[in-house]
Amino acid sequence: MTGSVTIDGVDISTFGMFILKGGDYDFLPFPDRKEPEQNNWHDYNGVDVDLSEIYFKEKRVIVRFYIANDTTQDFLSNLNAFYTLISKPGYRQLYSRDFDKTFSLRYVSCPDYSHKGGLYKYGRKRGELTVEFSMDAPIQLFTRPTLLQPVGGRASITHVQINGYDLAAFGIIVNEAYNTVLNLPAVKPPLIRSFERRSGLLVHTPADIAYETKQIVINCTMTANTRAEFYTNYEALFNNLTLTTAAVSLRTYEGTEDCYYTAMQGFKKLRPFGSRIIVEFSLVLTAIAPGMRVYVLGTTDNRILLTIAGQAIKI
CATH class of the missing domain: 2.40.30.200 (Elongation Factor Tu (Ef-tu); domain 3)
Structure with a gap:
């Protein structure tokens, strides 16, 4: 020792x-993002959010x-x-x-x-x-902000891409994403009045329903043969997720949703870093204007498409 x-x-x-x-x-997880400036309009899906700047909470x-x-x-x-x-x-x-x-x-x-x-x-x-x-300096490990391209990676693709890179290029296996991608978001509450001397509620139901934001969680296992490969791919993943040039966009068979990076959860080191590296974590994205989607599974291409900065991510 x-x-x-x-x-x-x-x-x-x-x-x-x-x-x-x-x-x-707790040493390595990505820091949580500080909530960006946003307006939550009652009659519009999700939020109107400013993603031109990004800041992080202490860890x-x-x-x-x-x-x-x-x-x-x-x-x-x-x-x-x-x-x-x-x-x-x-x-x-x-x-x-x-x-x-x-x-x-x-x-x-x-x-x-x-x-x-x-x-x-x-x-x-x-x-x-x-x-x-x-x-207190939560991004002290990420010193190469222009690093976007992963190295090495896995031969078996995940059909999830970030900025044109399949997550396999980062050494990642996508374990699960559908549980949150396919979940219906909550509706924004209508105008509600309650009276002491009246049962129930008096509700003004709008002609069109607006939906709240929702969180999308992608459960990942990341592997690397060396520390150098891991740190390069880990930092490239962080940089791709935290670009300020565009929102993270979630595209499905029936439409497109924009998202932004929110947090990393459940980081675990499954092997010592002196040997082949294996870690687990979940990436949390916030859908900006999720709306309701009817998912139709096609016979030739039934994959969910995610995009970041306009590039397709396929699950």
């Missing part, structure tokens, strides 16, 4: 510590550490040294050898600690710590 994680140059293995399996999932990073020492004196000394290290003013520089990346983080809290091994008894003392950091 020596050198696997350092904080401000201090190897935490000298404290008898390491990051638990599954305790480092909440939860890291789960493990500490173990043979004596009470060593255990308490190392635990206190670790607490002192992470809670110093300013930002900590945490390096992960598995990711081969350094993350700039600000300590927030230690919301959970679980201890085993009595301090007044012989035997090994062990603790599991959950530490919350804030990544």
Whole structure:
């Protein structure tokens, strides 16, 4: 474990510590987008949204550490040294050898600690710590904004394309998208009046129904043979999703819907990055003016078409 994680140059293995399996999932996910400026007109589908600028929320990073020492004196000394290290003013520089990346983080809290091994008894003392950091610079990992073209990728195409690139070019398998793509959005509420001395509601139903926005979730598994390939494709995917030149457009057999990137959810690392890389995540898009679609499955081409910046995405 020596050198696997350092904080401000201090190897935490000298404290008898390491990051638990599954305790480092929050370092890499795309940040959530700050909601763009928009108007929600009552009689129009979705929203009128300004996508000419894009900003992101800070990231909440939860890291789960493990500490173990043979004596009470060593255990308490190392635990206190670790607490002192992470809670110093300013930002900590945490390096992960598995990711081969350094993350700039600000300590927030230690919301959970679980201890085993009595301090007044012989035997090994062990603790599991959950530490919350804030990544105040949420796009610090994405330093090449002009990088759009993926490298390597998979031979088996997904029929989902972004800016002319099938998602397989990014090393992605699309696991599921239909559950949200085919779901009907909610209607915008009509003018409603309620009276204390009248049962039910008095509703003015408009001649035409307008629909709210809806979210579209694309569940993905992403693979890469090397860290370099993964980081290139991961950053290219982020850049393609966050272009400000045009909305993400969702095109179906019966029509077209424009969307914008909202968030990434459920990021998991399924293998160590020192070997073949496999991660899972879900991309969340917000449909701007979804409307109602009647999906007719054709005999020769029954695929749903997504487009970003006017380019077809086929599912």
